[in-house]
Amino acid sequence: MIDDTIAAIATAPGEAGIGIVRLSGPMAVEILDQVFVPSRGKSIKDFPNRRLTHGYIVHPQTQDKVDEALVVYMKGPHTYTAEDVAEIDCHGGIVPVRKILSLVLSMGARMAEPGEFTKRAFLNGRIDLAQAEAVMDVISAKTEKGFDIALGQLEGSLSKEVGKIRNNILEMIAHITVNIDFPDEDIEEITYQGLEKQAKEIVDTVAALLSTAHTGKIIREGLKTVIIGKPNVGKSSLMNALLKESRAIVTEVPGTTRDVIEEYVSIQGIPLKIVDTAGIRETEDIVEKIGVERSKEFFNKADLVIFVLNAAESLTEEDQQIIQLVNERDAIILLNKTDLPMVVDEAGLQEMLPGKKVIRISVTEEIGLKELEDTIVQMVYGGQVKHKDLSLVTNVRHQNALERAKKSMEDAVGAIQSNMPLDFVEVDVRNCWEYLGEITGDTVGEDIIDRIFANFCLGK
Known part of the structure; x- marks a missing residue:
């Protein structure tokens, strides 16, 4: 049987509209009663269980006011922890929540360990471990x-x-x-x-x-996706289009992206941890060279590779080198700039990358982006999991x-x-x-x- 009372700040640190100090355990209501003076009535116990009550947190010895607050107490077992719970809603600054926490700790509560409120809910049988x-x-x-x-x-x-x-x-x-x-x-x-x-x-x-499990892990943690290609094929423009904001710098000058840029984007409910990499090419620029090496590192760790090619020019030696890297990976091949006359031999490219999905796109004209999103979704679900299946x-x-x-x-x-x-x-x-x-x-x-x-x- 759990016989002590725990307390902790339940809201994120920093400035906010409100801050919450939470207590749970057999002394939760008693401690709240000692530090709280209602605007009406003599005691918090004069008010019904589960009713929000206005008043002031005061120091019980000096009667000095600590902060204005709204408080509520909830009798177990029908609470989050299945114990008696009390919550103090005060002003959301760092100082008031810390002062109130220190006060309730001095009244006999102890500092909660990480996750201890949920752990008590589990130990008290309200939820099982998977739910926790x-x-x-x-x-x-x-x-x-x-x-x-x-x-x-x-x-x-x-x-x-x-x-x-x-x-x-x-x-x-x-x-x-x-x-x-x-x-x-x-x-x-x-x-x-x-x-x-x-x-x-x-x-x-x-x-x-x-x-x-594979799909579930992706939905929970995000699909590590790297956009790869030689410089100036439209990698940064593609990332901006997926994010629907100008996150990466886009210019006509090759090698603009010299480091990796990471962002999360939701594709039809699937989180992609998407990385725009420096264009892979031989370079004498020391900074760009470091960026290229980092691009290769992210490429090796990625779950999905999006390989971008310029459809308006023939394949170069740089493209050929990347094709060799991509061949053994789960990858989508994008022929960008298809609003210009096509030069790339698409059939020949498909022979070099057998089994890989090739999509014609134009980022500037917003052509093919929906097909790209649909392809990513199909690859993640693989036909095994229905979109509404919540037992992943x-x-x-x-x-x-x-x-x-x-x-x-x-x-x-x-x-x-x-x-x-x-x-x-x-x-x-x-x-x-x-x-x-x-x-x-x-x-x-x-x-x-x-x-x-x-x-x-x-x-x-």
């Missing part, structure tokens, strides 16, 4: 799609899917255990054929969830647990097909059940729980 992790995904979502998926997981979309699989596995375990422990009793005897069918169905279900696996920890669960159930299938004793089959089936339990926190160790919540921000 979704809290930070909601906060850090970079697109509406990412937000929708995180919100769905906060509401339990992934947990429900995992729960269904674990319930099916539990039925298998129960059936196996009964047949092991009571072989002579008059019970329905388990058949290896039926057991194999159940195990394969579970393998397929887990594999289906795993198939969403977006967390690497969840992916690892699913992979181990799938492997265990595949081992169980192998044991069944080899007619191994049921005791051996049960071990693999139970391992699968436990690995899936790590996702929701049912079978996870305390060290992992601590490590997860250590990544949270203070006050959450």
